[in-house]
Amino acid sequence: xxxxxxxxxxxxxxxxxxxxxxxxxxxxxxxxxxxxxxxxxxxxxxxxxxxxxxxxxxxxxxxxxxxxxxxxxxxxxxxxxxxxxxxxxxxxxxxxxxxxxxxxxxxxxxxxxxxxxxxxxxx
Amino acid sequence: xxxxxxxxxxxxxxxxxxxxxxxxxxxxxxxxxxxxxxxxxxxxxxxxxxxxxxxxxxxxxxxxxxxxxxxxxxxxxxxxxxxxxxxxxxxxxxxxxxxxxxxxxxxxxxxxxxxxxxxxxxxxxxxxxxxxxxxxxxxx
Numbered sequence: 001x002x003x004x005x006x007x008x009x010x011x012x013x014x015x016x017x018x019x020x021x022x023x024x025x026x027x028x029x030x031x032x033x034x035x036x037x038x039x040x041x042x043x044x045x046x047x048x049x050x051x052x053x054x055x056x057x058x059x060x061x062x063x064x065x066x067x068x069x070x071x072x073x074x075x076x077x078x079x080x081x082x083x084x085x086x087x088x089x090x091x092x093x094x095x096x097x098x099x100x101x102x103x104x105x106x107x108x109x110x111x112x113x114x115x116x117x118x119x120x121x122x123x
Numbered sequence: 124x125x126x127x128x129x130x131x132x133x134x135x136x137x138x139x140x141x142x143x144x145x146x147x148x149x150x151x152x153x154x155x156x157x158x159x160x161x162x163x164x165x166x167x168x169x170x171x172x173x174x175x176x177x178x179x180x181x182x183x184x185x186x187x188x189x190x191x192x193x194x195x196x197x198x199x200x201x202x203x204x205x206x207x208x209x210x211x212x213x214x215x216x217x218x219x220x221x222x223x224x225x226x227x228x229x230x231x232x233x234x235x236x237x238x239x240x241x242x243x244x245x246x247x248x249x250x251x252x253x254x255x256x257x258x259x260x261x262x263x
Contacts, residue, residue, distance in 0.1 A: 044262030046254045050185035052263045053178045077165040109172045116175035
Protein backbone atom coordinates (compact mmCIF):
# COMPACT_ATOMS: atom_id res chain seq x y z
CA UNK A 1 0.00 0.00 0.00
CA UNK A 2 2.29 2.72 -1.23
CA UNK A 3 0.68 6.14 -1.45
CA UNK A 4 2.27 9.08 -3.28
CA UNK A 5 2.74 10.83 0.09
CA UNK A 6 4.75 7.87 1.39
CA UNK A 7 6.98 8.01 -1.68
CA UNK A 8 7.50 11.75 -1.25
CA UNK A 9 8.51 11.27 2.38
CA UNK A 10 10.86 8.50 1.27
CA UNK A 11 10.77 6.67 4.58
CA UNK A 12 9.63 3.23 3.36
CA UNK A 13 8.40 0.28 5.40
CA UNK A 14 10.65 1.02 8.39
CA UNK A 15 8.92 4.43 8.92
CA UNK A 16 12.35 5.88 9.64
CA UNK A 17 14.08 5.57 6.26
CA UNK A 18 17.83 5.10 6.56
CA UNK A 19 17.92 6.76 10.01
CA UNK A 20 18.82 3.58 11.90
CA UNK A 21 21.54 2.62 9.43
CA UNK A 22 23.03 6.11 9.51
CA UNK A 23 23.03 6.38 13.33
CA UNK A 24 24.73 2.98 13.56
CA UNK A 25 27.48 4.25 11.22
CA UNK A 26 27.96 7.63 12.95
CA UNK A 27 28.23 5.98 16.38
CA UNK A 28 30.63 3.37 14.91
CA UNK A 29 32.93 6.10 13.55
CA UNK A 30 32.86 7.91 16.94
CA UNK A 31 33.69 4.62 18.69
CA UNK A 32 36.87 4.06 16.67
CA UNK A 33 38.99 6.62 18.60
CA UNK A 34 36.97 6.20 21.82
CA UNK A 35 37.54 2.40 21.93
CA UNK A 36 41.28 2.88 21.40
CA UNK A 37 41.30 5.38 24.29
CA UNK A 38 39.22 2.97 26.39
CA UNK A 39 41.72 0.13 25.81
CA UNK A 40 44.59 2.48 26.71
CA UNK A 41 42.77 3.27 29.99
CA UNK A 42 41.80 -0.26 31.08
CA UNK A 43 45.28 -1.62 30.30
CA UNK A 44 46.80 1.36 32.11
CA UNK A 45 44.65 0.76 35.19
CA UNK A 46 45.01 -3.07 35.16
CA UNK A 47 46.50 -4.34 38.39
CA UNK A 48 46.34 -0.98 40.18
CA UNK A 49 44.38 -0.04 43.31
CA UNK A 50 41.10 1.89 43.36
CA UNK A 51 43.11 5.02 44.29
CA UNK A 52 44.72 5.07 40.81
CA UNK A 53 41.32 4.73 39.17
CA UNK A 54 39.80 7.41 41.44
CA UNK A 55 42.62 9.85 40.64
CA UNK A 56 42.38 9.06 36.92
CA UNK A 57 38.59 9.54 36.62
CA UNK A 58 38.65 12.58 38.90
CA UNK A 59 40.38 14.38 36.03
CA UNK A 60 37.63 16.17 34.03
CA UNK A 61 38.85 15.15 30.55
CA UNK A 62 39.07 11.49 31.53
CA UNK A 63 35.57 11.58 33.06
CA UNK A 64 34.15 13.33 29.96
CA UNK A 65 35.80 10.84 27.57
CA UNK A 66 34.57 7.90 29.66
CA UNK A 67 31.03 9.32 29.74
CA UNK A 68 31.17 9.84 25.96
CA UNK A 69 32.43 6.28 25.43
CA UNK A 70 29.71 4.81 27.67
CA UNK A 71 26.83 6.82 26.12
CA UNK A 72 27.87 6.25 22.49
CA UNK A 73 28.73 2.56 23.05
CA UNK A 74 25.34 1.95 24.72
CA UNK A 75 23.55 3.82 21.91
CA UNK A 76 25.42 1.70 19.34
CA UNK A 77 24.58 -1.44 21.37
CA UNK A 78 20.87 -0.57 21.43
CA UNK A 79 20.88 -0.04 17.64
CA UNK A 80 22.71 -3.32 17.05
CA UNK A 81 20.58 -5.37 19.44
CA UNK A 82 17.47 -3.97 17.75
CA UNK A 83 18.65 -5.49 14.45
CA UNK A 84 19.24 -8.85 16.15
CA UNK A 85 15.74 -8.77 17.66
CA UNK A 86 14.24 -7.70 14.31
CA UNK A 87 15.93 -10.64 12.56
CA UNK A 88 15.23 -13.47 14.98
CA UNK A 89 12.06 -12.63 16.95
CA UNK A 90 8.91 -12.86 14.89
CA UNK A 91 6.06 -12.52 17.39
CA UNK A 92 4.91 -8.95 18.06
CA UNK A 93 4.61 -9.35 21.83
CA UNK A 94 8.10 -10.78 22.39
CA UNK A 95 9.55 -8.22 19.98
CA UNK A 96 8.03 -5.22 21.80
CA UNK A 97 9.02 -6.71 25.17
CA UNK A 98 12.67 -7.14 24.08
CA UNK A 99 12.80 -3.65 22.48
CA UNK A 100 11.65 -2.12 25.75
CA UNK A 101 14.01 -4.33 27.77
CA UNK A 102 17.02 -3.26 25.65
CA UNK A 103 16.09 0.43 25.82
CA UNK A 104 15.45 0.42 29.57
CA UNK A 105 18.67 -1.56 30.14
CA UNK A 106 20.89 0.85 28.19
CA UNK A 107 19.33 3.87 29.91
CA UNK A 108 19.79 2.21 33.32
CA UNK A 109 23.39 1.23 32.55
CA UNK A 110 24.20 4.67 31.13
CA UNK A 111 22.71 6.60 34.06
CA UNK A 112 24.53 4.32 36.50
CA UNK A 113 27.89 4.93 34.78
CA UNK A 114 27.39 8.71 34.70
CA UNK A 115 26.29 8.76 38.35
CA UNK A 116 29.41 6.75 39.29
CA UNK A 117 31.61 9.22 37.36
CA UNK A 118 29.92 12.20 39.09
CA UNK A 119 30.39 10.50 42.46
CA UNK A 120 34.09 10.00 41.71
CA UNK A 121 34.39 13.65 40.64
CA UNK A 122 32.78 14.76 43.93
CA UNK A 123 35.23 12.78 46.09
CA UNK B 124 -3.00 -28.68 -6.55
CA UNK B 125 -2.40 -32.34 -5.73
CA UNK B 126 -1.62 -32.93 -9.39
CA UNK B 127 1.17 -30.38 -9.52
CA UNK B 128 4.28 -32.48 -10.27
CA UNK B 129 6.62 -29.75 -9.01
CA UNK B 130 5.34 -29.56 -5.44
CA UNK B 131 7.15 -32.61 -4.06
CA UNK B 132 10.42 -31.72 -5.71
CA UNK B 133 10.22 -28.12 -4.55
CA UNK B 134 9.91 -29.23 -0.94
CA UNK B 135 13.10 -31.28 -1.20
CA UNK B 136 15.19 -28.46 -2.64
CA UNK B 137 17.51 -26.74 -0.17
CA UNK B 138 16.57 -23.16 0.61
CA UNK B 139 19.26 -20.52 0.47
CA UNK B 140 21.11 -19.86 2.73
CA UNK B 141 20.77 -23.41 4.02
CA UNK B 142 23.06 -23.55 7.05
CA UNK B 143 23.20 -27.33 7.38
CA UNK B 144 23.98 -28.08 3.72
CA UNK B 145 26.42 -25.38 2.60
CA UNK B 146 30.05 -25.55 3.65
CA UNK B 147 30.59 -22.37 5.71
CA UNK B 148 32.76 -19.86 3.89
CA UNK B 149 34.97 -17.75 6.17
CA UNK B 150 32.94 -14.62 5.26
CA UNK B 151 29.82 -16.24 6.74
CA UNK B 152 31.83 -17.04 9.87
CA UNK B 153 32.97 -13.42 10.38
CA UNK B 154 29.49 -12.10 9.61
CA UNK B 155 27.78 -14.10 12.39
CA UNK B 156 30.76 -13.54 14.73
CA UNK B 157 30.35 -9.77 14.32
CA UNK B 158 26.82 -10.15 15.63
CA UNK B 159 27.82 -12.54 18.45
CA UNK B 160 30.68 -10.27 19.60
CA UNK B 161 28.28 -7.30 19.50
CA UNK B 162 25.96 -9.14 21.91
CA UNK B 163 28.94 -10.09 24.11
CA UNK B 164 30.09 -6.45 24.20
CA UNK B 165 26.58 -5.34 25.23
CA UNK B 166 26.92 -7.62 28.25
CA UNK B 167 30.45 -6.26 28.71
CA UNK B 168 28.97 -2.76 29.07
CA UNK B 169 27.16 -3.99 32.19
CA UNK B 170 30.51 -5.17 33.62
CA UNK B 171 31.96 -1.75 32.77
CA UNK B 172 29.07 -0.07 34.66
CA UNK B 173 29.75 -2.32 37.64
CA UNK B 174 33.49 -1.49 37.47
CA UNK B 175 32.81 2.28 37.53
CA UNK B 176 30.37 1.89 40.42
CA UNK B 177 32.88 -0.26 42.33
CA UNK B 178 35.55 2.44 41.88
CA UNK B 179 33.15 5.10 43.21
CA UNK B 180 32.35 2.86 46.21
CA UNK B 181 35.89 3.07 47.58
CA UNK B 182 38.22 0.24 48.70
CA UNK B 183 35.52 -2.26 49.74
CA UNK B 184 33.54 -1.76 46.53
CA UNK B 185 36.67 -2.20 44.43
CA UNK B 186 37.53 -5.36 46.38
CA UNK B 187 34.11 -6.87 45.72
CA UNK B 188 34.58 -6.32 41.97
CA UNK B 189 38.03 -7.91 42.02
CA UNK B 190 36.81 -10.80 44.19
CA UNK B 191 34.60 -11.84 41.25
CA UNK B 192 36.69 -10.79 38.23
CA UNK B 193 40.11 -11.93 39.57
CA UNK B 194 39.00 -15.56 39.38
CA UNK B 195 39.79 -17.99 36.51
CA UNK B 196 36.18 -17.70 35.28
CA UNK B 197 36.20 -13.91 35.62
CA UNK B 198 39.47 -13.63 33.69
CA UNK B 199 38.11 -15.96 30.99
CA UNK B 200 35.09 -13.65 30.64
CA UNK B 201 37.39 -10.61 30.43
CA UNK B 202 39.56 -12.35 27.82
CA UNK B 203 36.39 -13.15 25.82
CA UNK B 204 35.23 -9.53 26.01
CA UNK B 205 38.71 -8.23 25.10
CA UNK B 206 38.77 -10.45 22.02
CA UNK B 207 35.16 -9.47 21.22
CA UNK B 208 36.14 -5.78 21.32
CA UNK B 209 39.20 -6.42 19.12
CA UNK B 210 37.15 -8.44 16.63
CA UNK B 211 34.15 -6.08 16.54
CA UNK B 212 36.54 -3.12 16.15
CA UNK B 213 38.51 -4.67 13.25
CA UNK B 214 35.45 -6.09 11.51
CA UNK B 215 33.58 -2.82 12.16
CA UNK B 216 36.32 -0.91 10.32
CA UNK B 217 35.87 -3.45 7.51
CA UNK B 218 32.13 -2.67 7.49
CA UNK B 219 32.89 1.07 7.28
CA UNK B 220 35.24 0.38 4.34
CA UNK B 221 32.39 -1.49 2.61
CA UNK B 222 30.10 1.49 3.25
CA UNK B 223 32.64 3.64 1.38
CA UNK B 224 32.60 1.11 -1.48
CA UNK B 225 35.91 -0.69 -0.86
CA UNK B 226 36.69 -4.40 -0.57
CA UNK B 227 33.56 -5.94 -2.09
CA UNK B 228 35.23 -8.50 -4.37
CA UNK B 229 34.96 -12.16 -3.41
CA UNK B 230 38.71 -12.46 -2.88
CA UNK B 231 39.01 -9.18 -0.91
CA UNK B 232 36.16 -10.09 1.44
CA UNK B 233 37.62 -13.58 1.99
CA UNK B 234 41.08 -12.22 2.77
CA UNK B 235 39.61 -9.46 4.94
CA UNK B 236 37.80 -12.08 7.02
CA UNK B 237 41.00 -14.05 7.60
CA UNK B 238 42.92 -10.87 8.52
CA UNK B 239 40.24 -9.79 11.00
CA UNK B 240 40.26 -13.18 12.75
CA UNK B 241 44.07 -13.24 12.93
CA UNK B 242 44.58 -9.61 14.02
CA UNK B 243 41.85 -9.70 16.67
CA UNK B 244 43.30 -12.88 18.19
CA UNK B 245 46.79 -11.33 18.24
CA UNK B 246 45.48 -8.13 19.87
CA UNK B 247 43.58 -10.02 22.60
CA UNK B 248 46.52 -12.31 23.42
CA UNK B 249 48.97 -9.37 23.31
CA UNK B 250 46.85 -7.35 25.78
CA UNK B 251 46.62 -10.24 28.25
CA UNK B 252 50.29 -11.17 27.84
CA UNK B 253 51.28 -7.52 28.25
CA UNK B 254 49.29 -7.05 31.44
CA UNK B 255 50.46 -10.38 32.86
CA UNK B 256 54.12 -9.57 32.19
CA UNK B 257 53.74 -6.30 34.10
CA UNK B 258 53.38 -3.87 31.15
CA UNK B 259 49.91 -2.69 32.26
CA UNK B 260 49.12 -0.38 35.13
CA UNK B 261 51.03 2.61 33.69
CA UNK B 262 48.28 5.00 34.87
CA UNK B 263 49.18 4.30 38.51
